Amino acid sequence: MTDHHVQHAGDDPGESAPDLTLHMRSSPRLLAGAREMVASLARRLGFDEVSACQVALAVDEALANVIRHGYERREDGPIDMLVWLLAPEGEPSAPPTGLKVVIEDQGRQVDPGLIKGRDLDDIRPGGLGVHIIREVMDEVRYEKRDAGGMRLTLVKRGGAVKDGGSPASDPPAEAAHGRGSVHG
Amino acid sequence: MAEQFQVNTEKRQETTILTPHGDIDMGVSPQFREALRTAQESHPRRLVVNMGGVGYMDSSGLATLVEAMKLTRGDGTRLVLCALSDRVKAIFEIARLEKYFTITGDLDAAVQA
Numbered sequence: 001m002t003d004h005h006v007q008h009a010g011d012d013p014g015e016s017a018p019d020l021t022l023h024m025r026s027s028p029r030l031l032a033g034a035r036e037m038v039a040s041l042a043r044r045l046g047f048d049e050v051s052a053c054q055v056a057l058a059v060d061e062a063l064a065n066v067i068r069h070g071y072e073r074r075e076d077g078p079i080d081m082l083v084w085l086l087a088p089e090g091e092p093s094a095p096p097t098g099l100k101v102v103i104e105d106q107g108r109q110v111d112p113g114l115i116k117g118r119d120l121d122d123i124r125p126g127g128l129g130v131h132i133i134r135e136v137m138d139e140v141r142y143e144k145r146d147a148g149g150m151r152l153t154l155v156k157r158g159g160a161v162k163d164g165g166s167p168a169s170d171p172p173a174e175a176a177h178g179r180g181s182v183h184g
Numbered sequence: 185m186a187e188q189f190q191v192n193t194e195k196r197q198e199t200t201i202l203t204p205h206g207d208i209d210m211g212v213s214p215q216f217r218e219a220l221r222t223a224q225e226s227h228p229r230r231l232v233v234n235m236g237g238v239g240y241m242d243s244s245g246l247a248t249l250v251e252a253m254k255l256t257r258g259d260g261t262r263l264v265l266c267a268l269s270d271r272v273k274a275i276f277e278i279a280r281l282e283k284y285f286t287i288t289g290d291l292d293a294a295v296q297a
Contacts, residue, residue, distance in 0.1 A: 028211035035209075035240075053240070053271045060242045064210040128243040128279050135278045 070107025
């Protein structure tokens with residue numbers, strides 16, 4: 001029987017405990033539950049519908065890439081999704097308005113420098129996941145884990161609408177248009 | 185909660201209309217791809233994908249539609265997408281693919297596009 005918990009030994013000493021942790025298998029059937037949970041959290045933090053859906057989309061794409069590339073479509077690989085609720089920057093005691101989502105696996109390791117979205121002018125099926133993740137999230141960081149597998153950190157700030165502004169109107173993060181790389 | 189994914193097919197003269205219902209993600213995109221391929225086997229003059237029943241789609245669904253676009257172009261079939269929700273429309277815009285597809289607001293416009 002496979003243990004569906006990612007081994008954490010040696011990872012991130014000093015990191016505060018996550019507000020929410022989801023242990024899951026690398027099964028496409030579980031994607032809907034994972035993304036809908038994140039979308040629901042985002043809505044309750046004040047994200048508008050489009051922004052909440054974008055965060056869910058990024059999580060879906062990230063998990064799908066772990067299944068597709070990390071575990072090569074094996075359905076019994078462990079994946080952990082850890083979620084922190086983020087207070088606005090500079091206001092640590094204010095109610096949370098943002099999200100940090102960390103996705104960890106024990107699948108195949110890839111040099112983070114090779115994980116890039118493909119050139120959008122190259123119109124073909126596939127390879128859009130990484131581009132989408134970078135486009136909709138404020139921070140995206142891939143790392144190799146010391147204990148094996150990969151860690152992806154995603155941050156989306158500013159759920160609450162302030163002074164007529166909307167998170168949906170934030171300028172998109174710089175897109176990665178790489179070539180000769182691992183695509184998702 | 186996401187409903188069970190299914191695709192309905194309807195023929196109107198030289199037009200085939202595919203209507204997927206449910207979320208399209210990595211788990212169901214092979215079923216969506218199969219439905220598109222099956223519809224294309226009869227080489228309709230126009231293939232309409234009515235997306236009104238799709239509340240969510242990820243890049244696997246987008247990839248499936250790009251594949252269908254290439255397949256239909258090679259066969260001389262006009263592929264038309266219609267009734268995209270704002271959330272589904274957003275993923276086309278993020279991927280900057282909307283300009284490569286014929287997209288109409290509703291089914292009536294799609295069958296005449």
